[in-house]
Amino acid sequence: MKAKKLALLALFTAIALTIYVIEAQIPIPIPLPGVKLGLSNIVTVFTVFAFGPAEGAMVLACRIFLGAVFAGNFSSILYSAAGGACAIVITVLLRRVLRRREIWVAGVLGAAAHNFGQVAVAAALLGSGGVWAYLPILCAIGMVCGLFTGVCAQLLVNRGEKLWKIT
Numbered sequence: 248m249k250a251k252k253l254a255l256l257a258l259f260t261a262i263a264l265t266i267y268v269i270e271a272q273i274p275i276p277i278p279l280p281g282v283k284l285g286l287s288n289i290v291t292v293f294t295v296f297a298f299g300p301a302e303g304a305m306v307l308a309c310r311i312f313l314g315a316v317f318a319g320n321f322s323s324i325l326y327s328a329a330g331g332a333c334a335i336v337i338t339v340l341l342r343r344v345l346r347r348r349e350i351w352v353a354g355v356l357g358a359a360a361h362n363f364g365q366v367a368v369a370a371a372l373l374g375s376g377g378v379w380a381y382l383p384i385l386c387a388i389g390m391v392c393g394l395f396t397g398v399c400a401q402l403l404v405n406r407g408e409k410l411w412k413i414t
Contacts, residue, residue, distance in 0.1 A: 256294070256302055263290035263310040268317055281326075281365060281385060284392050285358060287314075291331075292338055292353050292400035300339040307331050325372070326365045333364035347405055354397015358389035 267287040275282055287310060295303030311331050315324040334357040341353045362385040369378045 252298070252302075256298070256306055259290050259294050260306050260309045260313070263287040263306060264313050264317065266290065267310060267314045271318055277388065279384065279388070281362075282388055285361070285389070285396055288334070288354065288357065288361075288393070288396045289399040289403070291335070292350065292357065292397060293403045295335070295338050295342055296350050296353070296400065296404045300335075300342065303338065304335050307335055325368050329364035329368040330361035331364070333360040334358070336360070348401070350401035350404055351394060351397035354393040354395070354400060355390050356393070358393025358396070359386045362386050362389045 264287070266289070270284055270286050273284070275284070291303055291307045291310070294306045308331075311324065311327045314327065315321050337360040338353045338357045341356060345352055362382060366378055366382045366385065369381075370376055
């Protein structure tokens, strides 16, 4: 990997981590566990579409691990990893079929996949299928937030194309 590309990916990881830590301090007006804006996913979706699937997965994995370290919440790493894995798979698959003006769709469907992964882990850890009833609520809220993150990522990819060229 070229040094410039590695430096950019490290920068994107730092940006995603900073957004994640700051977002954790923002009170969410919806008092439901697991609900958050997911603003750091802007960086993940952007990285997948601007640089590639492997690069996006690396930024996501580093952000999840370092987020658990800096937030001091290692119990959440299972939820984040499962949700992140589901979201990155969907995002990578969508990268193959979406046009540049449709990147926002990856934000929406990635958010739904993320919620699915988190509920699956919760069901496994709790040993109860009852938590699946929570999925439609999480998905509805998550998809609205995913629309915002997807639109932001699309703007970054489309408007900064010349800035992201690595030669």
